[in-house]
Amino acid sequence: MAQALGFTDEDLRRLAGSRSYERGLGYVSAVSRLEIGETAITAAVDGTDCYQVELTEDGDGGVTGWCDCPYGQEGNFCKHCVAVGLALLGQARSVPQQRSAAASRTRLLDTWLESRTREDLLALVREHLADDRDLRRRLELRAATAGEDTGIVREQILSLLDTRPFARHGYVEYADAHAYGQQAAEAVTALRALTASGRAADAVDVAREALSALGRTYGEIDDSDGLIGDVAAGLAEGHLAACLAARPDPVRTADWLVTHLLDGLNDATDIDLFDYHKVLGEPGLHRARELVVAAWRANPKGWAEKYLMERLLKADGGSVDARVTVHAADLAPNGHTHLVIAKELEAAGRPPEALEWAERGLREAAPECGPDGELVAFVCERYARTGRLADVVTLRRDLLRARPTLAAYQDLRTAARTAGTWKEPERTGAREVLRAVGTPKTGRWYGGSVLVDALMDDGDLDTAWQAAADGYADQPQWLALADRIRDQRPADALTVYLRWIEPLRKQTGDGTYERMTELLLSTRACHRALGTEAEFTTYLAALRADQKRKRKLMAMLDQHGL
Structure with a gap:
């Protein structure tokens, strides 16, 4: 017998995130052409455009979603997927019956095809x-x-x-x-x-x-x-x-393989020369070695030449020092090659030399790109293994000062917490580094600061609000902050939503109308939390009267019950 749905609305919220889930609630009525197959569910959702959605339940009772909207095409479980999932949950009791019907249709088609004569099937194929x-x-x-x-x-x-x-x-x-x-x-x-x-x-x-x-x-x-x-x-x-x-011919095959691997056409196929050892035999492998060595000597910094030389040394059991020599001929400016060498030496049982190479990579990393993240993690892990937690904190602090990003702040916070030092003055010092990067400007909006992102990531929403008020936030950060504080401070969140609705009144376009609708939904939620729904009703009526010529906007508002 067909199985019932293996996911819940909480699963949809988890996959989409609270914001997309809440937006999806307003699109349930826009779902059409819902078709339930044996494993997949397809539907159309009317939004800025008509989007096609497909949900598939996996064997573990979960669900995956695909949508051809821009956000969905980036691999996200979007609001349209949420809407289809909710529409499906709304008729969950009938799903087993619909799946049985889909299976019956498949069996009926198979039976019908098997009953046709050769001439009937040929006529059918020719028709199509x-x-x-x-x-x-x-x-x-x-x-x-x-x-x-x-x-x-x-x-x-x-x-x-x-x-x-x-x-x-x-x-x-x-x-x-x-x-x-x-x-x-x-x-x-x-x-x-x-x-x-x-x-x-x-x-x-x-x-x-x-x-x-x-x-x-x-x-x-x-x-x-x-x-x-x-x-x-x-x-x-x-x-x-x-x-x-x-x-x-093994020698000619070796010629083609090495040429193919060296001319940059192997990015898609990822052919491995040594998968062909049975085809090449010793004559072909000998020829391939000659070609690879000659190519590397002629261009030791070439990516393909270097990779093939490394692969050749590993396949032939070359010494770790020989492999280090190949790597060292072309050191990446971010220290990644130093990391490769360090890993080779560590695998060979030479950890002190490995750490020396890794530390050298940190020192030699070009300022404009900074050290490779994996290299930093490698050094920090080796420090931590030997109890050098203070050195980990120092390294993370230096990296934050050199490249003040949210990720660098998070890494320093994690290291300091592990060392038991994430308190004053460490935390204040880290925030001051971020504060110095985004100096408040007046007279215009500008790109937001890492400071606000870091404070929100800390969960210190009061300080984040103050930093935003001091001019450190751009529009997306203001809105993200409003979403975070809405349940505890609906009045403050409301001021943000209303502020960003106003400039949209003078703009047109589907994207603008969708954005205004989302902000109005958030505004309504704030009024409900404040117990001032009558005030929202008055505001909405005035806005609709002012915007009544924008028929697409009016349709969207109607669709979301606004």
Whole structure:
């Protein structure tokens, strides 16, 4: 029997955060076309635009969400996902029945297809081929791989990897990457089929062209979801499988591999030279070593040359000192290479030398970029292991003074608390460092300060409020602070919301209307906490009268019960 929902409204709040959850409450009525499948739920949500949402329950009873709104495309569980989740919870009792119905529809379709004759199915396929160009191209490719003309397969595989139909501005954006990835995945299927059909030697050549083609364009694709990376990995696996089946000339194979790995086209595929040891044999491996060493000697600071040389030394069991020599030939200005050397030495049982290299990295880090965060953590951890907690605090304090960021403040706070010194004058001194960075300015709003962020992070909201009043906060910080104090100090929060509503009255656009609606919802919450809802009703009526010509705004206010 179908299972009931495995998540609650509290799960939605946890995934989205309080702010997005509260915004999602106002969008439940905007959910439409809710469709419940066996595992996935899809719906549309009308907001600034009509957004498509998909929720999927995982095996552990949790839920994940995807939405094509800008915030959702960044990987966030957005307010539209919340709205769909809440709409689903509102009809939770009917979910098992709807899932059973979805499963029944699937079984019915399978049964119907199995009952058709060969002629019926051919007619059905041909009918869809006439209307679906993508389906036709995919089946044409599969037919070509079963035939004898490798040239047709090659052309079609390269066509599948062509990004131009998806690159509206010379770049495949996130919204188009999924469709491109689905198309490109067919190239992997075709390549494997070519090998399986007994034409592995042809597959080797086609795979190399395909890998080079994708390598040239991969940097122009927003592959945030990793779909194109999966295609690249599939092509690489297909090339290796074809090589294992065809056994091409090992020396020529070594030439191609090293050239491919050195020319910067391996970012997507991440081919490892030594995965080909069975294909290369000793002659090929010898040739590869010659090429790698020569390339590194010619360009010891080249990233690819350096990486291959390091990989070669590790595979051949080279000494740690030899590896240190390779690393030391090109020290990164942020000390990251010092960290790599330190880790190599520590793994070799030489911790004192490892710490010396790490400390050297801190000293030699360029002021404009500062030391690598992992390097700092490495040194702090080694200090802590030997009881040098005061040295950890000193290091963190120096880093805060050099680069006064919220992260640096948080790191100093953690170190000082561990050492038992997060009290006066340490805490006051740290805050003064941040105060000195953002000097109050008058006459205009300006970017907010780290000081306000740090005070809010400390939970010291009274001091944060005072710092904001002294001019250290920008609009986002004022609003974040208002959200934090709203339950305890609704009157103060109310002044912030009202202040930022006023300039929006003179602006137009969907984004502006959505922002004003959100601020009005927060304003209403403050009035409710203060027991002055009648005052809010009067204010809202006046605002609606003033803004009545903005029909989109009026529709949004109606949608949220304002």
